[in-house]
Amino acid sequence: MRANHDKKDIKNKPSNNRKTALCGVMIALAMVLSYLESLIPFNFAVPGIKLGLANMVTIIAMQRLGVKQACAISAGRIILSGILFGNIAVIIYSLAGAALSIAVMWLVGRIKVFSLVGISVCGAVSHNLGQLIVAALLMENTKILYYMLVLAITGTIAGIVIGIVSSIIMKNIKFNI
Amino acid sequence: MSDKTDSNSTKNIIKKSDIILIAAILIVAILLFIIYRANQKTGLSVNIYTSGELVETLSLDKDREYEVDTEYGYNKVIIEDGSAYVVSADCPDKICVSHSPISKTGETIICLPHKLVVEVK
Numbered sequence: 001m002r003a004n005h006d007k008k009d010i011k012n013k014p015s016n017n018r019k020t021a022l023c024g025v026m027i028a029l030a031m032v033l034s035y036l037e038s039l040i041p042f043n044f045a046v047p048g049i050k051l052g053l054a055n056m057v058t059i060i061a062m063q064r065l066g067v068k069q070a071c072a073i074s075a076g077r078i079i080l081s082g083i084l085f086g087n088i089a090v091i092i093y094s095l096a097g098a099a100l101s102i103a104v105m106w107l108v109g110r111i112k113v114f115s116l117v118g119i120s121v122c123g124a125v126s127h128n129l130g131q132l133i134v135a136a137l138l139m140e141n142t143k144i145l146y147y148m149l150v151l152a153i154t155g156t157i158a159g160i161v162i163g164i165v166s167s168i169i170m171k172n173i174k175f176n177i
Numbered sequence: 178m179s180d181k182t183d184s185n186s187t188k189n190i191i192k193k194s195d196i197i198l199i200a201a202i203l204i205v206a207i208l209l210f211i212i213y214r215a216n217q218k219t220g221l222s223v224n225i226y227t228s229g230e231l232v233e234t235l236s237l238d239k240d241r242e243y244e245v246d247t248e249y250g251y252n253k254v255i256i257e258d259g260s261a262y263v264v265s266a267d268c269p270d271k272i273c274v275s276h277s278p279i280s281k282t283g284e285t286i287i288c289l290p291h292k293l294v295v296e297v298k
Contacts, residue, residue, distance in 0.1 A: 047272040047287070087269060089290050118195035125202060135287070140229025141294045143285050149213060152206035156199055167190040 022175070023061070023069050023076075030057040030077040035085065046147050048131060049154045052124055052162055058102065059120055059166045064175045067106045074098045092138075093131045100130030116170070120163030124155040217281040220297030223261045225254065228292045237261065237280065237297070249291040261295055262286065 033053040040051075054077060062070035078098060082091035104126040105119050114122070128151040136142050225233045227247050235243055235256055242264075243254045252266040252273060260280035263273040266288055273288035279297050286295040 047276065087290070090270075093289070113194045114198060115190060115192045115195050117191050118198050121195070121199055121202065135289060139226075139287060139289070139292055139294055141226060141285070141287075141296070143283060143296055144287055144294070146213065146283065146285075149206055149210040152202055153210070156202050156206075160199060163195075164190055 019065055019069060022065065023073055026057050026061055026065075026073050027076040027080065030054040030073060031081050031084075033057065034077065034081055038085065046150045046154075048128055048147060048151050049158075051158050052127065055101070055120065055123060055127070056162050056166050056169070058098070059105065059116060059123065059162070060170060062102070062105060062109065063116070063170060067102070070106075071102055074102060093134055096134040097127040097131040100133075101127035115163070116167045117160055117163030120166060121156050121159035124159030124162065125152055128152070128155045213283075214281075217283060219259070220280055220282045220284070222298050223254075223256065223279075224294075224296045224298055226294040226296065229294075234298070235261075245291070245293055247291060247293075249293075250288075252288055252291055252293050254295055261297065263288065263295065266291065 031054075033056065037051055037053045054074075057077070058070050058074050061073050075095065075098070078091060078094040082088070082094065086094075101123045105123040108114055108119050108122045129148060132145055132148055132151070136144055220237055222234050222236050224231055225235065225243065225245060227245060227249070232245070233243060235241065235254075237256060237259050240257050241255075243256070245252045245254065250267050252268075253264050255262055255264045257278075260278035262278040263276065263286055266273055268288055268290040270290070273286050273291075273293070276286045279286055279295070282297055284297045287293065
């Protein structure tokens with residue numbers, strides 16, 4: 001519910017009330033999804049491998065509400081779940097990944113060549129890349145960029161899954177904005 | 178991955194361009210990964226860095242424990258049978274602890290919250 005209140009400050013034009021309310025609901029949904037994902041123990045050899053369930057919400061928000069709302073939902077989700085379950089480092093890495101991911105997905109979406117699956121794959125891979133770049137900068141060690149070779153593969157697979165699920169959701173759930 | 182009752186619409190979900198994109202990313206990543214692995218040699222020593230600065234170089238020939246204690250936190254690095262791993266840490270996520278042992282040149286274990294890098298040389 002807090003998410004709802006926070007979002008109201010960003011857009012309070014009456015015509016946008018529905019959008020704003022939906023943003024709040026979607027932040028809550030994204031938070032639940034990222035919490036659910038944190039319950040799955042992914043302990044593989046390389047850190048950073050994940051499904052990115054919350055990215056489903058970002059993709060759908062971008063398609064149905066717009067890129068501004070997608071940014072707001074993503075930032076709201078990361079900051080709120082960072083404060084609740086993580087720490088400042090988690091917030092910084094997540095924001096970096098999300099920022100690059102949204103920028104890339106928006107650009108890829110604009111060229112209208114790829115379906116949601118292609119957009120999702122680009123988003124997943126660029127999310128990993130964004131986080132690794134920030135990690136390399138903070139750790140002052142470029143060697144960790146080699147993780148990208150593994151993360152590009154796992155990110156692509158995760159992106160395919162999330163893209164397909166997002167498409168199915170988009171087809172079957174009607175949004176009345 | 179696909180929904181059996183809805184196979185037609187699942188086909189429409191993925192375009193040809195998506196498959197080309199996915200194949201391109203996978204092929205490039207797998208090729209680079211194979212080249213990278215092929216060029217790796219068995220490492221001789223590990224460098225331990227905190228905040229980007231080299232604090233210790235340990236030989237991989239000799240089994241030992243090394244404790245890293247900085248303002249950011251505590252990690253214990255173990256060297257055993259020519260490979261290095263992190264056995265305990267007081268960081269919240271324990272990603273460094275779950276990382277598999279490293280022994281090839283260029284391999285790293287990182288602990289982001291503690292700004293610790295263990296790198297095989």
